[in-house]
Amino acid sequence: MALPYYATEHVLRDGQQLMDAARRTGLDAPVESCPGWTMRDLTWHIGQVWTFWAGIVGARLTAVEQVRALPETAQPSDDVLLDWVSAAHNGIYSLLNSTSEEAEVWTWTGSNQNVWWVRRRMAQETAVHRWDAERTVGDVYEIPIAVAADGIDEFLQWFAPRGRAASIGGTAHIHCTDTDRDVATGSDDIDAVNGEWMIHRLDENGIEFDRAHQKGDVAIRGRARDVLLWLWGRDAGPVELLGDEDIARRIVSGAHL
Numbered sequence: 001m002a003l004p005y006y007a008t009e010h011v012l013r014d015g016q017q018l019m020d021a022a023r024r025t026g027l028d029a030p031v032e033s034c035p036g037w038t039m040r041d042l043t044w045h046i047g048q049v050w051t052f053w054a055g056i057v058g059a060r061l062t063a064v065e066q067v068r069a070l071p072e073t074a075q076p077s078d079d080v081l082l083d084w085v086s087a088a089h090n091g092i093y094s095l096l097n098s099t100s101e102e103a104e105v106w107t108w109t110g111s112n113q114n115v116w117w118v119r120r121r122m123a124q125e126t127a128v129h130r131w132d133a134e135r136t137v138g139d140v141y142e143i144p145i146a147v148a149a150d151g152i153d154e155f156l157q158w159f160a161p162r163g164r165a166a167s168i169g170g171t172a173h174i175h176c177t178d179t180d181r182d183v184a185t186g187s188d189d190i191d192a193v194n195g196e197w198m199i200h201r202l203d204e205n206g207i208e209f210d211r212a213h214q215k216g217d218v219a220i221r222g223r224a225r226d227v228l229l230w231l232w233g234r235d236a237g238p239v240e241l242l243g244d245e246d247i248a249r250r251i252v253s254g255a256h257l
Helices: 007-025 039-059 064-068 078-098 115-136 145-159 224-231 245-253
Strands: 172-176 196-203 206-210 218-222 240-243
Touching (some): 007 039, 007 115, 039 078, 078 115, 145 196, 145 224, 172 224, 172 245, 218 224, 218 245, 224 245, 240 245
Parallel strands (some): 172 218
Antiparallel strands (some): 172 196, 218 240
């Protein structure tokens, strides 16, 4: 599967900007978009994520027993935390940039995936948390349309059905209002991105969805970045719910994030 953006470059750039925001605001600053978290918690979390996947990709781990044997890392003291997180960022970027995307590794999806899956996962994780960090210092990070639209696709594929205990009780159409514009990705050879999805079924047995325009019991409309952040429980920009709003909200509330 080809991504409509350069995932490793977004891991690099978004990680750098996340760390810059952390240095500017300080570790004690509350992260409003992650209730109960400070910047200390946010940077420790993203550093753990980068370290975890670097361990898997670097050693080409393909079995859960190997993953469970990875060493646990104690949280560094405040005076070295950001340096440790920066080193973790450099490590995951270097590995993703130098490892063939066809290499197979373990994932939590229930089956092994190619490294492109990890590239996508790290790009999405880093983009959302860069948004958290930038918002904490009063800046606005506009997640690029191609990244955000693909993030919606990733959410539906892997997070919406994960650990779900019940049906959402209907069908839902997701419509990004800005994906028909030219996508600024730094390259003229990347096609425009998909911006519509139709969820036919989402319950404890999984998800069935098409990347198409169809009428559902509820329509979820907004800019790609706003819809993505709404799915991840953030209040970014306006997202319009037309129809049965309870179905839309159950998509988010039942997801295992």
